[in-house]
Amino acid sequence: MxxxxxxxxxxxxxxxxxxxxxxxxxxxxxxxxxxxxxxxxxxxxxxxxxxxxxxxxxxxxxxxxxxxxxxxxxxxxxxxxxDATIASANGRMGQTNQRGTDVASAVVDSAGENSMHSIGAxxxxxxxxxxxxxxxxxxxxxxxxxxxxxxxxxxxxxxxxxxxxxxxxxxxxxxxxxxxIDKAGPDPQLDASTAAEDRFTAVVRRKPTPIGLLLMDQSVVSGIGNVYRAELLFRARVNPYAPGKTLREDTVRGLWRDWAHLLRIGVETGQMMTMDDLDGDAWRSAMKNRADRHWVYKREGLPCRVCGTHITLAEMGARKLYYCPRCQA
Known part of the structure; x- marks a missing residue:
């Protein structure tokens, strides 16, 4: 989806x-x-x-x-x-890095974004x-x-x-x-305000529901799907089965801020790039190959990139759940 x-x-x-x-x-x-x-x-x-x-x-x-x-x-x-990002050598859209477009002398359109004018559109x-x-x-x-x-x-x-x-x-x-719209949870691309963060934090911290389900609930927060759920929770080292009400406030706020960060990268590049500390050849490889741009998603049975423990595949909310049983204990 x-x-x-x-x-x-x-x-x-x-x-x-x-x-x-x-x-x-x-x-x-x-x-x-x-x-x-x-x-x-x-x-x-x-x-x-x-x-x-x-x-x-x-x-x-x-x-x-x-x-x-x-x-x-x-x-x-x-x-x-x-966008200039749509021009790609490998048929995928989004050949940029998180620091900006690769296209030389790119112009900025009225929406403040790089446009295809920079390469003759x-x-x-x-x-x-x-x-x-x-x-x-x-x-x-x-x-x-x-x-x-x-x-x-x-x-x-x-x-x-x-x-x-x-x-x-x-x-x-x-x-x-x-x-x-009123039934939807906050979307940081539309509202990155403190009020939106507060709304998300308050809802999560009063729910006994596992955080792995809450992040997929579009009435709690908008836009997160299976990939971003797995990656956000790993990046925060949060156990997907932890009830929302047991999480510290700073942890929940961190999830919101990281979602805003990763969503912005996804909109700019067209890729769900969640290993955002890459540079040079590693970045280019990750942009071409999904296997090189995620921490845990679709890596079941492979060693965790941090601790070496095999990534676990489970089911939560009728969707596949990927996590590291050690880093996210």
Whole structure:
């Protein structure tokens, strides 16, 4: 399932390529025909992510809410304006380091981020954005023919976006959007304030629920999935089975701050890079290979990078849980 960094990156693609433009919506699959008709022909005015959910606003006040779930993905095609980070030698998006872009003389766009202007964008391309981001062959005509079961297509005169396999795709009014957001836990990409940290800390420290479950509860904190859960807990040396109410306040606050830190790296690079103390060749290797950028995730049976104890694989909340039984005792 795409974690918070992926959804924020997708929202930024919509902000660059669709906001301020008239958008035509259709449902090639047919399942979203009524919803598409409600939004068709209107100007997109906002694009935002809240944890694992994305919201697209239109000029008549209605919103499109999308949750990709386990299998959802967006395909962008056309003359796409993108981050410089999307240009990659290995087909993955996110070839930057945490200190900034590798692209020489990169410019900063109006959102304060490096853009493809630095390497000659916009350009005609196709990009799939989900948990695994990659460029795919661009067909010769625009817009391309829909591929697979496309729930909804958003189309401007230069760019298209096709959505397949979402858990949720619905039209909401402003009150309904606010109700959904109010139920979500804080997202440090949207609110890095002390108040947001306090809210997270207070909720965790009054719960008897294991912290490994609390971090995956989107009403407690937004955006954390299975990868970030395992890595955050290892980085903090916290036992995933420890009840939230037994954790020290400074430990819980540290989890929040580390989540804000790792989420920022993920949004900037497109990778869930959790070994963030790497440099040079080690950094480049980790950007290319997932096995080189995580402390415990998918390393069951391998020696802990810190103590040498074999990483344990268990199940928690119907998801795989990875941890070091010694470092996180």
């Amino acid at each position: 795409p974690e918070g960094h992926s959804v924020h990156r997708i929202a930024r693609q919509f902000a660059r390529n669709f906001v301020g433009r008239t958008v035509h919506l259709s449902s090639p699959q047919g399942r979203f025909a009524v919803g598409a008709a409600l939004l068709d022909g209107h100007v997109m005015t906002d694009a935002r992510a809240v944890g694992k959910q994305m919201f697209l606003q239109f000029d008549h006040g209605l919103w499109l809410r999308v949750h990709l779930g386990m299998y959802g993905a967006w395909d962008f095609a056309g003359d796409i304006l993108m 916009p350009r005609r391309t196709r990009v799939r954005m989900a948990e695994q981001e990659k460029e795919i062959d661009q067909p010769g005509t625009f817009p391309p023919e829909p591929v697979g079961q496309v729930r909804v297509r958003l189309l401007t005169d230069t760019v298209s976006a096709d959505l397949r396999g979402p858990t949720a795709c619905e039209v909401l009014d402003p009150a309904e959007v606010q109700a959904v």
